[in-house]
Amino acid sequence: MRRWVLGWLVVLSALSLAQTRVVLGVGGKTAVVYLPLTVVERLGYFKEEGLDVVIQDLQAGSRTLQALIGGSVEVVMGFYDHTIQMQAQGRDIVAFVQVGRYPAIVLGVRSDLAGEVRSVADLKGRRVGVTAPGSSTHFFLNYLLAKNGLKPTDVSVIGVSVGAQAVAAVQNRQVEAISNVEPAITLLQERGLIRILADTRTTKGTREVLGGEYPAAVLYTTRAWLERNPETAQRLVNAMVRGLRWMWGKSPEEIAQVLPEEYFLGDRALYLKVLANSLESFSPTGRFSDTAPLRPLVVLSSFDPKVAQAKIDLKRTYTNAFVDRVPKR
Structure with a gap:
């Protein structure tokens, strides 16, 4: 028992x-x-x-x-x-x-605009895609804008989600630049759709943009x-x-x-x-x-x-x- x-x-x-x-x-x-x-x-x-x-x-x-x-x-x-x-x-x-x-967040500009937008400062007045307003991809964008003498309100922010939806937003020209994460970034790079402005996927890139870990x-x-x-x-x-x-x-x-x-x-x-x-x-x-x-x-x-x-x-x-x-x- x-x-x-x-x-x-x-x-x-x-x-x-x-x-x-x-x-x-x-x-x-x-x-x-x-x-x-x-x-x-x-x-x-x-x-x-x-x-x-x-x-x-x-x-x-x-x-x-x-x-x-x-x-x-x-x-x-x-x-x-x-x-x-x-x-x-x-x-x-x-x-x-x-x-x-x-963070592994990347800011990129559409390749067809690379001649006009050579730095973050050139994003003024542009539409920028983020995963969603108020998300960390948005924070990353705001930081880079401030670092380059711009205000968050100097760009129009559009939520484009992640993955295939984010890629489509660039491909369909809904946005002129994008702050997003993988897999969207490599997909956009491989298709020649964006030029990178800031990249925090690696130790080197994060140190350059944010100063370290x-x-x-x-x-x-x-x-x-x-x-x-x-x-x-x-x-x-x-x-x-x-x-x-x-x-x-x-x-x-x-x-x-x-x-x-x-x-x-x-x-x-x-x-x-x-x-x-x-x-x-x-x-x-x-x-x-x-x-x-x-x-x-x-x-x-x-x-x-x-x-x-x-x-x-x-x-x-x-x-x-x-x-x-x-x-x-």
């Missing part, structure tokens, strides 16, 4: 573990900046941590932030700079694992959720760090093998180039450095008066506590 009861307790414990459900929002699941999320999902690491992660693809970072504030998602895979922006508005949002150490894609949530669900947060981080470790040192071909066919947009060879252009941007450890979070604060302060005027406590916008407890495998 005792053995039977113990057996059922083990079964019930396993069922309880398997039933931990998390609703996670992402601003464009096929965007390469968020690729580790798909890798972790496809390799089964969430399930191995006893998590049922329900992923809602909301197609833009600003929408996922709104979903978190509104309570329709519990955790977001989005850009770190939103945590700073929210603190300036009195909201306590915390990033708890770093996925991208560089810049926390980009992260998992973030409200401090209240994190404090209520520390075990669930730890399991999420365990899975994400395991995925980042798996990706580090892998070739584009090896990573492509675990991805869904639809990610390749009908051209696997081209997608391998996309991966080759992007792999340097991912964090190998999931850990935030003590100095890199200052860069997003500088960027946001250059064009957002609320951030510039607020007293931001960067230590409250991120934590390494969960990453530091990830088991060494």
Whole structure:
């Protein structure tokens, strides 16, 4: 009898573990900046941590932030700079694992306009595509405008989403320039549709544009959720760090093998180039450095008066506590 009861307790414990459900929002699941999320999902690491992660693809970072504030998602895979922006508005949002150490955002101008638009300053009066207004691709554009003596209102911003939709916006001349992420950028380059003005996919490019490492894609949530669900947060981080470790040192071909066919947009060879252009941007450890979070604060302060005027406590916008407890495998 005792053995039977113990057996059922083990079964019930396993069922309880398997039933931990998390609703996670992402601003464009096929965007390469968020690729580790798909890798972790496809390799089964969430399930191995006893998590049922329900992923809602909301197609833009600003929408996922709104979903978190509104309570329709519990955790977001989005850009770190939103945590700073929210603190300036009195909201306590915390990033708890770093996925991208560089933004991997690129600003490009349509090739047929390259003779007229030779620098960011020449974008004045132009239509510029971003994933969505208020997203990190928009922040990146605003920073570059400010750096070149322009105001955010000096250009017309149009939301063009990611992937094929972003490519179509350039191809159909809906926009004259674009601030976006992979796979759209390599697709546009390969078709000769854009000329690059600023590129943060690599160490070299990020250093030139932003001065060095810049926390980009992260998992973030409200401090209240994190404090209520520390075990669930730890399991999420365990899975994400395991995925980042798996990706580090892998070739584009090896990573492509675990991805869904639809990610390749009908051209696997081209997608391998996309991966080759992007792999340097991912964090190998999931850990935030003590100095890199200052860069997003500088960027946001250059064009957002609320951030510039607020007293931001960067230590409250991120934590390494969960990453530091990830088991060494």
